[in-house]
Amino acid sequence: MAYDDSSDPFPTPFPTALKVLVAGGFGVGKTTFVGSVSEIAPLSTEELLTQVGADTDDLTGVELKTSTTVAMDFGRITLDERHVLYLFGTPGQERFWFMWDELCRGALGAIVLADTRRLENSFSAVDFFEQRGIGFVVAVNEFDGSFRYDPEEVRAAIDLRPDVPVVLCDARIASSGIRTLVTLVQHLLTALPVADAADTAVSSGVVPDDGAA
Amino acid sequence: MTVPTDGPWLDDAAGRLIRPYTVSGGRTRPTAELDLMSLVMATGAASEMYYGPEHSEALGLCQGPTSVAEIAGHLRLPAVVTKILLSDLMDSGAVTVRPPHNFDNPSDCSLLEAVLDGLRRQL
Numbered sequence: 001m002a003y004d005d006s007s008d009p010f011p012t013p014f015p016t017a018l019k020v021l022v023a024g025g026f027g028v029g030k031t032t033f034v035g036s037v038s039e040i041a042p043l044s045t046e047e048l049l050t051q052v053g054a055d056t057d058d059l060t061g062v063e064l065k066t067s068t069t070v071a072m073d074f075g076r077i078t079l080d081e082r083h084v085l086y087l088f089g090t091p092g093q094e095r096f097w098f099m100w101d102e103l104c105r106g107a108l109g110a111i112v113l114a115d116t117r118r119l120e121n122s123f124s125a126v127d128f129f130e131q132r133g134i135g136f137v138v139a140v141n142e143f144d145g146s147f148r149y150d151p152e153e154v155r156a157a158i159d160l161r162p163d164v165p166v167v168l169c170d171a172r173i174a175s176s177g178i179r180t181l182v183t184l185v186q187h188l189l190t191a192l193p194v195a196d197a198a199d200t201a202v203s204s205g206v207v208p209d210d211g212a213a
Numbered sequence: 214m215t216v217p218t219d220g221p222w223l224d225d226a227a228g229r230l231i232r233p234y235t236v237s238g239g240r241t242r243p244t245a246e247l248d249l250m251s252l253v254m255a256t257g258a259a260s261e262m263y264y265g266p267e268h269s270e271a272l273g274l275c276q277g278p279t280s281v282a283e284i285a286g287h288l289r290l291p292a293v294v295t296k297i298l299l300s301d302l303m304d305s306g307a308v309t310v311r312p313p314h315n316f317d318n319p320s321d322c323s324l325l326e327a328v329l330d331g332l333r334r335q336l
């Protein structure tokens with residue numbers, strides 16, 4: 001029988017662990033974003049390049065030499081006693097993007113940060129999540145002195161589907177980051193295939209549709 | 214047998230360089246399936262086995278449910294090496310592990326509602 005959250009086989013204190021990815025091009029503010037919304041000091045978790053890269057070095061012989069690592073930003077938000085949300089800032093450099101596939105497994109959704117000075121840098125992240133059917137929002141990180149765009153101008157510039165939300169955000173401010181996460185989850189709820197999903201977005205004790213088990 | 218005390222060093226071109234083989238006692242693969250988001254917690258059971266300082270440190274980090282990613286971050290060890298240490302601790306019964314919730318059920322509305330409520334409480 002499938003893993004079922006409602007008949008939790010793990011008693012407290014084990015909460016349910018969920019994750020959201022924070023993606024975007026080089027230098028767009030991913031580390032800043034994860035750090036400001038996280039309740040723990042920003043951490044970086046490393047993977048061995050030799051371990052995860054299909055077309056990089058084989059693991060054989062790893063004991064004989066040192067290995068290169070790639071770091072992911074990591075943060076945590078305790079939602080309640082039963083749910084904890086983890087944030088993973090994906091590596092900015094495109095040469096490390098093969099790691100995203102593993103990070104995407106089981107993710108609720110993603111935030112794609114965009115820098116208006118270099119909007120083209122967010123194209124690949126948008127494509128990546130679109131192709132994998134992972135729900136995302138685009139958060140325009142407004143850097144000082146950069147030209148202010150209206151969200152709709154950004155949508156047109158990166159050729160985004162009309163249903164994908166575009167929000168303005170300041171990655172340095174926690175509440176701004178949390179609001180971006182709220183927008184993401186609301187978007188995921190409205191994107192649900194279930195007919196009544198939009199109505200139930202108002203929080204209440206929702207009974208899962210297959211709760212007859 | 215001791216673990217060398219010389220720490221990790223840096224490489225300008227890429228990330229940090231380490232010798233994963235040393236810490237993991239020569240093994241390069243975890244013995245159990247652990248995800249970055251698996252939650253690990255010390256059981257309090259006294260272990261007969263002594264592994265090394267990294268194992269003790271890892272155990273000390275998971276007195277409450279703690280993710281593999283977080284333990285790896287604190288240990289400053291790559292995730293794959295951390296998973297090997299934690300697998301050892303699992304094998305000896307020193308820790309228990311809860312796998313993460315893989316959000317692959319798009320109709321899991323109640324879960325998203327819980328996330329939304331939790332996030333709104335942060336504001």
Ligand SMILES: Nc1nc2c(ncn2[C@@H]2O[C@H](COP(=O)(O)OP(=O)(O)OP(=O)(O)O)[C@@H](O)[C@H]2O)c(=O)[nH]1
Pocket residue numbers: 025026027028029030031032033091092093141142143144169170171172
């Ligand atoms: N004005 C302004 N500056 C920001 C904002 N977010 C980040 N910065 C600054 O932009 C620089 C880069 O931010 P990072 O968070 O390191 O970006 P990153 O995406 O993690 O970068 P890489 O990991 O190198 O790809 C830092 O100096 C931040 O202080 C923002 O919202 N507004």
Ligand SMILES: [Mg+2]
Pocket residue numbers: 030031032073089092
């Ligand atoms: Mg960064």
